[in-house]
Amino acid sequence: MPVLAFSQNLTVVVSINGSTQFINSRDNLTVFNITVIPQNSIANVTGLNITINSAAAGSVSANISKVHVLNSSINGLLLGTNSSINPNLTSGSQIFVNFSTPLILNNGQRTGLFVVFELSRATRGVTIGGNLTGGGDIVSNLTTVLNVSLPNFTVSNIRDLHYNTSISPRIVDTSVDNQTFIYTLTPTGTDNASTVLINIPSFFTNLSVISVTRGSSAANLTSGVANTLTSSLINVTFDTASNERVEVYFKANTSSSTVSSLAFNSSVYSVESGLANVINASTDAIFYNLTNVTTMNIINLTTVSISKGVAVLNGSDYWEFNFTAHFNETVTGTLHFKMTNWTDNNNNTITLASCTPSCATIRQNTNASVNTSKINITNNFDPNYGLGMSPARGNLTTLFLRMIVPAGSAVSQSWFATYVLLFRATP
Numbered sequence: 001m002p003v004l005a006f007s008q009n010l011t012v013v014v015s016i017n018g019s020t021q022f023i024n025s026r027d028n029l030t031v032f033n034i035t036v037i038p039q040n041s042i043a044n045v046t047g048l049n050i051t052i053n054s055a056a057a058g059s060v061s062a063n064i065s066k067v068h069v070l071n072s073s074i075n076g077l078l079l080g081t082n083s084s085i086n087p088n089l090t091s092g093s094q095i096f097v098n099f100s101t102p103l104i105l106n107n108g109q110r111t112g113l114f115v116v117f118e119l120s121r122a123t124r125g126v127t128i129g130g131n132l133t134g135g136g137d138i139v140s141n142l143t144t145v146l147n148v149s150l151p152n153f154t155v156s157n158i159r160d161l162h163y164n165t166s167i168s169p170r171i172v173d174t175s176v177d178n179q180t181f182i183y184t185l186t187p188t189g190t191d192n193a194s195t196v197l198i199n200i201p202s203f204f205t206n207l208s209v210i211s212v213t214r215g216s217s218a219a220n221l222t223s224g225v226a227n228t229l230t231s232s233l234i235n236v237t238f239d240t241a242s243n244e245r246v247e248v249y250f251k252a253n254t255s256s257s258t259v260s261s262l263a264f265n266s267s268v269y270s271v272e273s274g275l276a277n278v279i280n281a282s283t284d285a286i287f288y289n290l291t292n293v294t295t296m297n298i299i300n301l302t303t304v305s306i307s308k309g310v311a312v313l314n315g316s317d318y319w320e321f322n323f324t325a326h327f328n329e330t331v332t333g334t335l336h337f338k339m340t341n342w343t344d345n346n347n348n349t350i351t352l353a354s355c356t357p358s359c360a361t362i363r364q365n366t367n368a369s370v371n372t373s374k375i376n377i378t379n380n381f382d383p384n385y386g387l388g389m390s391p392a393r394g395n396l397t398t399l400f401l402r403m404i405v406p407a408g409s410a411v412s413q414s415w416f417a418t419y420v421l422l423f424r425a426t427p
Contacts, residue, residue, distance in 0.1 A: 010138065012148060022158075025121045037109065038142060044140055052129075068116040068118065080098050163189070166290040171425060175255075196268055334387065336386045360376070362377055
């Protein structure tokens with residue numbers, strides 16, 4: 001009786017070139033992706049032999065720090081890495097990536113393999129790519145059969161588009177309207193950027209751009225730049241690209257609830273290279289979390305007492321209250337205070353505006369005749385009235401609220417008003 005023989009091989013059924021026109025230094029370049037299927041046998045794949053391609057003359061090893069092979073069929077599972085790159089690597093040289101554990105594929109099991117170059121910070125403009133030259137570059141116990149052509153030698157041109165980023169302030173109070181922020185981008189690469197995109201977390205609302213500066217000048221740019229806004233994105237686009245420091249001044253309302261360490265991530269885009277590069281704290285920030293902002297209760301009142309609760313209705317006498325405030329964080333900024341008009345149980349009212357500019361003041365000095373560190377109180381958080389402070393975490397400060405009772409006010413023992421404090425951090 002004749003015996004039927006079935007061919008045993010590892011068949012390449014999909015072959016995709018992954019190179020892009022441009023790639024940024026320090027990024028990962030997926031150079032190709034192949035899909036293999038064992039036929040009539042179990043395959044034992046132990047590594048790949050990758051051939052380097054570049055239009056550059058001489059060594060290109062300084063542009064590649066590592067080469068990885070991943071299993072794209074299992075969420076990018078790392079199969080092997082070669083981090084010992086030959087210092088004399090040139091176009092046509094080969095890099096072998098040995099799998100840490102042999103990849104066992106059952107008969108008919110379809111599996112994808114990614115090859116990724118981890119690029120270093122090296123020469124801008126160098127082209128880099130990679131490929132398999134034949135089936136034998138897939139090292140296994142089976143003969144490789146090509147049902148498709150292997151990826152061509154398309155290469156990517158390395159660009160150098162990098163910025164350090166930071167935001168200030170990084171600690172803000174809750175419920176602050178029009179809190180000012182400064183977002184700073186400092187170039188560390190050599191490519192020019194024409195667009196800056198800043199992503200705003202959803203807890204910050206009512207965005208507005210105040211000004212934009214570029215280069216060594218602190219002057220607001222009034223031409224050559226356009227700003228567009230959505231609820232979650234600031235887009236700053238310049239007419240001409242450059243490799244200069246950029247500062248974006250903007251305002252946003254903070255949330256009424258505390259929120260810990262939200263990242264204001266950003267990206268820059270270069271028209272010259274057609275390359276977008278995401279910049280955030282985990283990559284190009286000088287230190288970790290420099291683009292993160294925490295919203296918290298910066299100030300709390302610990303005690304409130306009445307030091308003078310009776311006033312003669314002569315238009316100059318007053319009530320006075322003492323507040324002890326506790327600061328929960330080290331921060332520089334301005335303390336603001338607002339208060340409602342006074343009401344009693346008979347619906348009589350005393351308006352703060354009965355006096356010019358207000359019947360109520362709050363101060364830090366025990367001596368009410370000292371006008372420094374004293375502000376008027378209105379019904380709103382007036383940006384013109386605030387106490388500048390630079391408290392440290394845990395500091396206590398005493399505040400004195402004086403309310404002049406206008407002549408002709410109703411005689412009552414049930415006067416009351418509601419007040420709110422907030423701290424506006426300075427960038």
